[in-house]
Amino acid sequence: MLKLYDLDVSGNCYKARLLLSVLNLEHERVPVNLASGEHLTEKFKRLNPRSEIPVLVDGRTVIWDSHAILVYLARRYDAGHWLPADPLIMGRVQQWLAVAGHEIQYGLAAARACLKFGREGDLQALQQRGVTALDLLESQLGQSPWLAGEQPTLADVACYPYVRCADEANLSLQDYSNIQGWFERIESLPGYVPMLERAQNVA
Numbered sequence: 001m002l003k004l005y006d007l008d009v010s011g012n013c014y015k016a017r018l019l020l021s022v023l024n025l026e027h028e029r030v031p032v033n034l035a036s037g038e039h040l041t042e043k044f045k046r047l048n049p050r051s052e053i054p055v056l057v058d059g060r061t062v063i064w065d066s067h068a069i070l071v072y073l074a075r076r077y078d079a080g081h082w083l084p085a086d087p088l089i090m091g092r093v094q095q096w097l098a099v100a101g102h103e104i105q106y107g108l109a110a111a112r113a114c115l116k117f118g119r120e121g122d123l124q125a126l127q128q129r130g131v132t133a134l135d136l137l138e139s140q141l142g143q144s145p146w147l148a149g150e151q152p153t154l155a156d157v158a159c160y161p162y163v164r165c166a167d168e169a170n171l172s173l174q175d176y177s178n179i180q181g182w183f184e185r186i187e188s189l190p191g192y193v194p195m196l197e198r199a200q201n202v203a
């Protein structure tokens with residue numbers, strides 16, 4: 001069975017959980033305790049030398065990095081919907097993976113980590129980069145229903161988690177109506193699952 005090394009509060013892990021769920025792929029979750037430094041142990045470093053989650057194990061195959069995991073799952077277990085082979089759409093997906101890995105990761109996610117987990121950082125600068133990410137998405141989603149065009153792809157899965165919890169980075173989405181419409185479309189996808197920790201907060 002597929003095994004995902006992850007943590008409830010991690011948006012990067014949630015990317016993998018979301019795709020696993022919409023692809024209806026049974027998997028076992030293995031919680032990794034970042035607070036106690038479990039990811040820094042030699043045992044964990046044999047799975048991921050970068051000491052980060054998520055990590056996916058599929059039989060003898062080990063894949064680290066959330067976007068690499070998305071690409072692997074889409075290519076291995078999906079008929080081409082989530083990462084279409086069309087050169088233009090594939091290129092567009094890569095564009096948005098780049099935004100997820102830069103403006104979103106080092107903007108929205110990093111600002112959230114400062115506020116929620118006490119991480120060091122220049123909060124204002126991180127929030128400003130987060131706003132750049134939100135502006136990029138808002139503009140694209142005014143032109144197409146999904147980030148890479150007419151159909152949902154890995155681009156949406158990769159960008160959604162930290163945009164969905166922008167409030168935890170103290171950024172309001174009130175003026176981002178295209179993003180709000182996109183949330184509704186994503187949250188209506190068959191197999192959609194919410195980010196765990198937020199779900200528990202609401203309960």
Ligand SMILES: N[C@@H](CCC(=O)N[C@@H](CS)C(=O)NCC(=O)O)C(=O)O
Pocket residue numbers: 010011012013034039051052053054064065066067
């Ligand atoms: N580029 C990596 C980033 C992964 C990442 O930042 N993971 C965080 C949890 S969300 C982590 O493991 N951090 C370890 C640490 O803080 O030392 C990916 O997309 O998987």
